[in-house]
Amino acid sequence: MxxxxxxxxxxxxxxxxxxxxxxxxxxxxxxxxxxxxxxxxxxxxxxxxxxxxxxxxxxxxxxxxxxxxxxxxxxxxxxxxxxxxxxxxxxxxxxxxxxxxxxxxxxxxxxxxxxxxxxxxxxxxxxxxxxxxxxxxxxxxxxxxxxxxxxxxxxxxxxxxxxxxxxxxxxxxxxxxxxxxxxxxxxxEASDGPRGAIGRIPDSELGAIGREPQMQALKRARRTVNKQADTLAAAFLVHGPENWGQLQFAQALVSWGQDEEMIVLTGQPLYGHGSAALTLQLGALLQVPSLDGPDMGRLAARLLARLEESPLLVILPSLGGAPDRLGDFVTGFWRPLLDALAAGPGTPAHRLLCVVVDHTPLAAPADDLIQPAGSAAADFRCLQALPELTDLTDEDVEAWLEESCRKLTAPQRRAIAADAADAAGKPPVYVYNRLDLNGFWAN
Known part of the structure; x- marks a missing residue:
């Protein structure tokens, strides 16, 4: 080393x-x-x-x-x-x-x-x-x-x-x-501050708890994209209430992409938000420095070369807070990128997946910009919305414990799962925060 x-x-x-x-x-x-x-x-x-x-x-x-x-x-x-x-x-x-x-x-x-x-x-x-x-x-x-x-x-x-x-x-x-x-x-400096819980769960594992609907929708759509010779890329939207585990889910996607032998790129635009910033950011992630502003042609050429080598998974942690951020992503960035990719020579061996993380619930989507992922007539020039993130249930926590915490006894797992629900048997608010900050919350 x-x-x-x-x-x-x-x-x-x-x-x-x-x-x-x-x-x-x-x-x-x-x-x-x-x-x-x-x-x-x-x-x-x-x-x-x-x-x-x-x-x-x-x-x-x-x-x-x-x-x-x-x-x-x-x-x-x-x-x-x-x-x-x-x-x-x-x-x-x-x-x-x-x-x-x-x-x-x-x-x-x-x-x-x-x-x-x-x-x-x-x-x-x-x-x-x-x-x-x-x-x-x-x-x-x-x-x-x-x-x-x-x-x-x-x-x-x-x-x-x-x-x-x-x-x-x-x-x-x-x-x-x-x-x-x-x-x-x-x-x-953080090492001198408060310590995390002993049982703190890694974000990549925490982000996968209870997210089977989102992962299955993404996997199905990826299989569809891989079968279509004229489809080079697809973009997916992660959405849900603020602080509902979006960033942890993004970390779970990083682990999934690595397991699938994809090249995983993730990062936040340095200079603000919007389609121009996204073009510059993806260029930086692909080591295409641009001193003259956004250049979609150079970016597409670099992407096509990388897609000859391996599939790519690009994760964008946020598009900012502008009201038109999703529409700008589709019309100002995604569709111009697809057009530039299609204008390139030949069809690469692999495909590009782009995951956009948003931190609010999705309003009624415009069909010409955003579609539910896995729809029968998927249009990959649109943003594919994965199922909305929801808070975790006690069943989600119990299933995770059964799968991951083999060292715990059955009574211990049941006790922790029961503690994930209130007296009425319903999960408390912000189970993600509780798991994140308090680990297994058990003696």
């Missing part, structure tokens, strides 16, 4: 100085409050040394690297063909080359965003000072374009990620959250 890398206690910030002056200062102020020490060239006090030697030494002494790439290529040291910013990126990738997930945090402004326009204007003003000749300026622009393309290509590998940002808040929040995720800060 690989040795885990240390926590991030120091970072090397690589960015052209004059045009990126404001975001550099924003980053410095933010990360020093974590606190993380950050290395900036303007803070160095060794003017007698060669800049490139100092850069490399300081970079390799840090725990991680932050690359901020705008529109200016920057200064090229004597004897080199690359700018100091490109050299720093190359040194970083080489230094951490043995790491499956290297501590390289890369940020590029999203095309057309506030940050993109500001950095472009700043770069152009400085380029005009540096290079009076337009032909020389254009050559510098092209070198920066080629360098950023190389960064994007490198970031497409496993364990790597680019963070597009829209403004300074996006940039700072993205970096700070990335550092916390890397350091597993929340996990370590």
């Amino acid at each position: 690989p040795v885990p890398l240390p926590e991030i206690g120091s970072l090397f910030l690589s960015a052209t100085a004059r045009d990126c002056e404001t975001p550099r200062k924003d980053i410095k102020r933010a990360v020093e409050k974590i606190p993380v020490l950050i290395t900036l060239q303007e803070d160095w006090t060794n003017p007698a040394a060669y800049v490139e030697d100092v850069c490399r030494d300081k970079l390799t002494a840090c725990d991680g690297y932050v690359g901020l790439f705008g529109h200016r290529y920057g200064w090229t040291p004597p004897g080199f063909q690359e700018s100091i910013t490109e050299l720093e990126f190359r040194w970083a990738t080489h230094h951490w080359r043995a790491c499956h997930t290297p501590p390289l945090f890369l940020f590029i402004p999203r095309t057309g965003s506030e940050a993109d326009l500001t950095l472009k204007a700043s770069a152009e003003a400085i380029l005009a000072e540096e290079f009076p000749d337009e032909a020389v300026r254009e050559a510098s622009r092209q070198k920066q374009i080629a360098f950023k393309a190389a960064v994007v290509a490198w970031a497409g590998g496993p364990g790597r990620l680019i963070n597009p940002f829209n403004d300074s808040i996006d940039l700072v929040a993205g970096l700070v959250s990335t550092i916390h995720h890397w350091n597993q800060k929340l996990i370590r």
Whole structure:
């Protein structure tokens, strides 16, 4: 097993100085409050040394690297063909080359965003000072374009990620959250808090209790999809009252997908909700970084390639709270994706299943957008609604105990099952919460 890398206690910030002056200062102020020490060239006090030697030494002494790439290529040291910013990126990738997930945090402004326009204007003003000749300026622009393309290509590998940002808040929040995720800060702090019940049930197991109707509907629909040569994908809706076990059921679906030898992808859109965010999110899960906004064609091409290798199960934990979220999913994301898949060359060997998790009861569905899963004339251009999640009954709990808790005696199982019902024999509200928080709730 690989040795885990240390926590991030120091970072090397690589960015052209004059045009990126404001975001550099924003980053410095933010990360020093974590606190993380950050290395900036303007803070160095060794003017007698060669800049490139100092850069490399300081970079390799840090725990991680932050690359901020705008529109200016920057200064090229004597004897080199690359700018100091490109050299720093190359040194970083080489230094951490043995790491499956290297501590390289890369940020590029999203095309057309506030940050993109500001950095472009700043770069152009400085380029005009540096290079009076337009032909020389254009050559510098092209070198920066080629360098950023190389960064994007490198970031497409496993364990790597680019963070597009829209403004300074996006940039700072993205970096700070990335550092916390890397350091597993929340996990370590949670260990000092209240302990869970000794008998706490794993979410993947808890989510399967009493969910046989939903699982059977999903399995039947999957068999139908696999038999239809002209159907490449199907989307399913998990719905029910808020906090009725949706996320636990999603975890049970992850386990089911893995047991069925599907590639399971799950994640929440980073930049809000809606069809555009979904396109970007699925692209990120498939390692198709998009710096120019949503690109359904590139996404479909990547999906078709993956479906030649194995079936895919994509689980979206939430579509947000907008009233039209389900309709937007179908018309703005799902049907354009199906059209793009159908336009591809040939039919892949496997199929895509997408599961959308919603956290409210389903209103009367529009037949042209949402259908009950397993309907006789299933239209897979619609969202297939699985049976609604309901609270658990004492029979559900008893059946689970019979199946899973072999170490318990029959009287113990009956006692716990009886405790899942009130005096009138009806299950109490929020049995999911009770199972989740109190485990087996028995001495």
